Amino acid sequence: MRLNGRIAALLVLLAVGVAACGGNPAPEPPPVVAETVPQPDADSLAAVRAAERAAAAARLCNEAAAAMAAGDYDRARSLYQQAQRDYAGTDCANTAGGQLAMIDAVMVIRERVHFDFDKSNIRDDAAAVLQAKADVLRKYPNVKLTIEGHCDERGSIEYNQALGQRRADNTVRYLVSLGLSADMFNTVSYGKERPIAQGSNEDAWQANRRAEFVIENMGAL
């Protein structure tokens, strides 16, 4: 009984305490965050992580697209490969394969061909490069290319205008002989105005005696 009496007294005290609280200002509410964040469960955690992954992958893809637009295909390739490796299943990773195939095609299309001094004939090494190009271009018949003819520093400025044009024309002629449509190609000669290698040595001269392949219509790929 004594024990019961004590419990009863405690209950009374508690009841008084509750009644006293009811008459005072309400206590500070708990922080909003604590109220709004749902208790994490496994499903929602995975969703958050998936969203974060997708966003990171999308950033990679954007970066890769920018690199492609800037002509930095090596970087674009490495970014798409990273997307495939690290973000499998994301939209970016799913499209990366197609993009990598396009980059491969672009690299083949853009590979330069080179010429001998004061010559515009297609050398054997250039023929192999053009053959590979033609194989790719057949799959992309709507591509438009500008083929630029360039010369090294040793020729005359003005004569090189004509020589560069002849190099570009002969390159087109060779591609057409492989079955491609002449409509795919424009040509321009830059003579020796736009060297890619500096220096007065055979390595630089050889690098500069070239045809460049500029893709005017990426969308067609």
Place this chain on the structure above:
Amino acid sequence: MMGRKPATWGLMVVALTASLAGVARAQDPGDVRVGITYTPGYLPGLVMTPVESQGAMGDLAARVDSVLRRDLDYADRFQIIPVPDDLPIEGPVNYGLWNQLGAVWLVVSELTGTPDLPVLRVSLHDVVFSELKEVKAFSLPRPTDSGFRMELHRVSDEVVKWATGEPGIAATRIVFRRMVTPTASDLFLIDSDGYGLRRLTHEAATDDSSIVLSPELSPNGRYVAYVSYRTGKPVVYELDLVTGADRTISDIGKINITPVYSPDGRRILFGRTQDDHTELFEVQRDPLCCTRRVTYTSTGETLGGAYSPDGRQLAITSTPLGNPQIYVMDLQRGGDPSIVSRYVFGERGYATSPDWSPRGDRIAYHTWVDSWFQIVTVNPNGTDRRVMTSRGSNEDPSWAPDGRHLVFAGTLRGYYALWVLDTVSGRLRSVTVNNVDQLPHWSDPLAPGS
């Protein structure tokens, strides 16, 4: 030979030319005479007394003096004899005194009139015959006018004509292209004595890889025909230096290059794509019409033409033998062009960029000599070929109106400059330095008001 390093070549050039330097220094310490084909010739001595003046025109007289003195020197027709400071030059001309100094000619000038409208009175005395050869009063424009220096050049040219029977070349300009950045070019104009640089185009301002080429002044000096890539391919344009108007001369086909004016200024000759190679065409300027094909090269390229002074013949760059060579062809009679640059069977030749002397007697071009370009002149029938330069690499010669001076772009002293060479004496001076200036073209004599 092809892979020789420039440094090695430079040392060889030094060795080859060292023996010439002594002669050059003995004659003219301020200049270098180049080449191996020049023999020091006789130049009559000329004394020019300081330009006298009245009143407050002393500064102007000094300015006039320096221009006239430089022009007479740059004519390369005289041995300019300095006037000793203590020489009494007042009073009547003392022919005996000047004779003792070695003078054949004496130029005495005085600036009169007003500072705003000065008059320059110039007299030329023949010291040998002790007589007044010519005298004339030249009314000058206001000294602040942009044409003031050019008017002084005309005075100099007349004095040269009094003495030699042939006008000087001071009242002329040179148009050229300059690499304003390592990748962008624009056109510039400069007086032939290196003053008055003026920029003609501003393509580099909007295109960091702008390409302009082959500027050529019309015979009256008012227009410049040139090539620009501003639409993405080489197109021939003509710029009116007076109004600033710019018009397209030819934009047909893939390339339109190397425009030159006919001697009467009525036509422009240029290279254009024809059946997948380059041929020369002529177009009438005013009104722009009636383009006609001039060359019929079955294979290879033909470009870079230059008219003979009578307009009846052309010197052209053409490749029927595989490599570019210089040919002469008759515009009216037709027939096959005849080669005038050196061709050795089995050797690879390379000669381009001909320019026909205004006197008609020589054609200048550049050609490979041991893998470097050098300036060559030759008779129009291919005889008497003379290599004019031997150091560095030198390209694109253009004749002055006197037919003895050439301007060209080159690296004679190890750096890029536009050089003026007197092909008679070998004397050399630079018009511009420390810029990559290329493709110069020397104007005809410029009329007053130019």
